Amino acid sequence: MLAAYLAIPFFLVVAAGIGLFALAAGFVLGPRRPDPRKAAPYECGFEAFEDAHMPFDVRYYLVAILFILFDLEITFLFPWAVSLNHIGTAGLLAMVAFLLVLTIGFIYEWRKGALEWE
Amino acid sequence: MLPALPFYLASAFLIGASLGVVGSRNPVYAALFLVLAFVSAAVLWLLAGAEFLAMALVVVYVGAVMVLFLFVVMMIDVRLAVLHRSFVRYLPLGVLVAVAMMVQIIAALRGLAQGAGHAFPEGGNTEALGTLIYTRFLYPFEIAGLILLLAIVAAIALTLRRREGTRHQDPGRQVLVRKQDRLRLWRLPPHQASGEQLPASAQREDT
Amino acid sequence: MPLAMSGLILVALAACAVLLLGLFRPQLAYPATQVFLAAAVVVELMTGTSSGHWWGGLFVQDAFAAFIKPVLLVVSMAVFLYGRPMVSRWPQGEYYTLGLLAVAGMLILTSAGHLLTLFLGLELMSLALYAMVALDRDNDMASEAAMKYFMLGGLSSGMLLYGFSLLYGITGTMNLQAMALALGGAGAPGSAVVVALTFALAGTAFKLGVAPFHMWLPDVYEGSPAAVTLFVGAAPKVAALVLLARLVGQGAQANLAIWQPALMVLALVSMAVGSFGALWQQNIKRLLAYSAIAHMGFVLLGALAGSEAGYGASIFYMTSYAVMSTAAFGVVLVVCQMAQTERIADYAGLAERSPWLAAVMMLTMFSLAGVPPLLGFMAKLEVIRAAVGAGAVRLAVLAVLLSVVAAFYYLRVVKVMYMDAPTVALGRSPDVTVPADIKLVLGLNGAMILLLGMMPGHVLHWCQQALRGFLLPS
Secondary structure (H helix, E strand, O other): HHHHOOOOHHHHHHHHHHHHHHHHHHHOOOOOOHHHHHHHOOOOOEEOOOOOOOOHHHHHHHHHHHHHHHHHHHHHHHHHOOOHHHHHHHHHHHHHHHHHHHHHHHHHHHHHHHOOOO | OOOOOHHHHHHHHHHHHHHHHHHHHOHHHHHHHHHHHHHHHHHHHOOOOOOOHHHHHHHHHHHHHHHHHHHHHHHOOOOOHHHHHHHHHHHHHHHHHHHHHHHHHHHHHHHHHOOOOOOOOOOOOHHHHHHHHHOOOOHHHHHHHHHHHHHHHHHHHHHHOOOOOOOOHHHHHHHOOOOOHHHHOOOOOHHHHHHHHHOOHHHHHOE | OHHHHHHHHHHHHHHHHHHHHHHHHHHHHHHHHHHHHHHHHHHHHHHOOOOOEEOOOEEEEEEHHHHHHHHHHHHHHHHHHHHHEEEEOOOHHHHHHHHHHHHHHHHHHHEEEOOHHHHHHHHHHHHHHHHHHHHOOOHHHHHHHHHHHHHHHHHHHHHHHHHHHHHHHHHHHHOOHHHHHHHOOOOOOOHHHHHHHHHHHHHHHHHHHOOOOOOOHHHHHHHOHHHHHHHHHHHHHHHHHHHHHHHHHOOOOOOOOHHHHHHHHHHHHHHHHHHHHHOOOEHHHHHHHHHHHHHHHHHHHHHHOOOOOHHHHHHHHHHHHHHHHHHHHHHHHHHHHHHHOOHHHHHHHEEEEHHHHHHHHHHHHHHHHOOOOHHHHHHHHHHHHHHHHOOOHHHHHHHHHHHHHHOOOOOOOHHHHOOOOOOOHHHHHOOOOOHHHHHHHHHHHHHHHHHHHHOOOOHHHHHHHOOOOOOOOO
């Protein structure tokens, strides 16, 4: 079974290789002559006066939470799709009921305007 | 049994990433280390044959929960120095709890582990899991649907706030607009259109 | 699909329907909720007797569930009725959907013969309650209360789940009947069972609001809007007792020696904390919160016997408490609407202003104090009898003494209502007409406290009947 996942480590090695190659090439080939002025953080000509951690608008959280919920729905769909041959009509109807409940949630979400950014 | 090399590799990554989570001074780095820890844990689960759990960990935790984590890290204004001081202060207690938990887990596993099954079901355990969830455990599955519905309602009811006076586009109305709505032709008497009455900006451009 | 599930399915459908109604016709959300709940009561009464086990105990219908479910539904109907004037400013569809989902969670919990559905039902209920507390978003106190409730509730769920996982690890089953057999057998390692039951009991005690796991309760009761406090304080308490009965009573019935001493300590501490803590309270909701803690201690007096009769007494006590607490908060809600106050001192002169309201409150307070011949007295009598039957005589004596302490603060409320001169809040407040249906049901509620106290035979008999066959024959 594990052989099916053998591509993943290869993929990781190749991805890491490409990333490292790009960094290394820049490091080796690019000229680097830093001085204090160049190394200072740049913010439109001012000294940096604020931390970069700006509080996010609460709407981002709503989008993230709704994303998690529908992500979980997908997670339930996955084993369902794989086992569809064994679970018969009852299994099919179970998923239909599950999706109906979530569709009602989706209608609510849509009508409330939770998906709009204004 | 577990292939030894990938197991030790993933475990090393998991331990290193976990140390990174508690040790890094920048909370964003800590969150990213947590992503690495989740991925390493997913690899461990995969090696143990729990492929569905591994997938769920990557899809739900790495994909969705960590995004929320990063938002939260951005939102709270973490005072790093204070955090670091409390880290040192609570280190002895933390080590004590960790050791106690480890002893407990070892003690518990020694008593119980023999009975636990290791057999991989035919066709992978995602299929086996699906066959169980949608037949025998159909009822809890539907309850999970209700809980997700509840979460949708609660999240929207508690955070969605309409703002007054925001401007946004309505493509439908944009398409439906006609020439009369936007363009108005004025017939002006010719003597008013002399150079003196040009707008100030236009004059400045001439000079 | 089991026939006995129809009531639950109806409530779940109601939640979906009310959510959609809230989008298009918000004013219909309330009547639809009540109609659905009433229909569910009828369905439960009709189908409740078709008992059995389905899906390996995931859904169980027994006499216990057949008794508890209509009680939960009726109490929820009264709660929605009393709360309606206060929640009319809030988003309608959301409030009633969350309420119905909480009710669905309680029904699932009541019919759970399996750790999985026990936990899922509890979580469905708890999550809905957290959101309901926070629903009035411009209310800072409520947001704070919701935060505390959510944090401590989450912690307690975690403890409960840890206990569940250990129980599953020890017994290899999540079915409560099979678990009872496995835990009673010789193979179960004793120390691991102690750890597992400790965690499970601690989580349950959190949900019940039993001292020393009661810290969240006064703050949540005080901070929540009164309509939600009413909801949190009535049906979910019954559900928490169901959790205790199913988990400890059924699942760990063979391990009486482990959990009986723990329940004794919890009962005693809870009665003491509740009785003494309430003495200095100025806020009526906080007073009722401490009163709830004390009453949960009394509920445990019955449960600690571990017998069918003991649980019968506990269930009777809890049902009576739900009736009394609903009446008390019903009056608090009306006064909230009338005078915008929750201070006990502001109840002065209520007897002149609104004699029937004061009369209902007086009946309720006397009943909560355990004055004969009211409902609260009969309930106390039954649990104390159960405790004595279990050999906990000293605990029973202490319970009686502590209920004398508790009587003091209930009588203080009565004294303020009848003897003190009105304060500014009640004296000058404009006339608010109380809807006729609320008046009627509050009156009925008060009458129940009086009549059931004088003639408890039927209800008591039902409670005892409901527990028949609850435990495995030993």
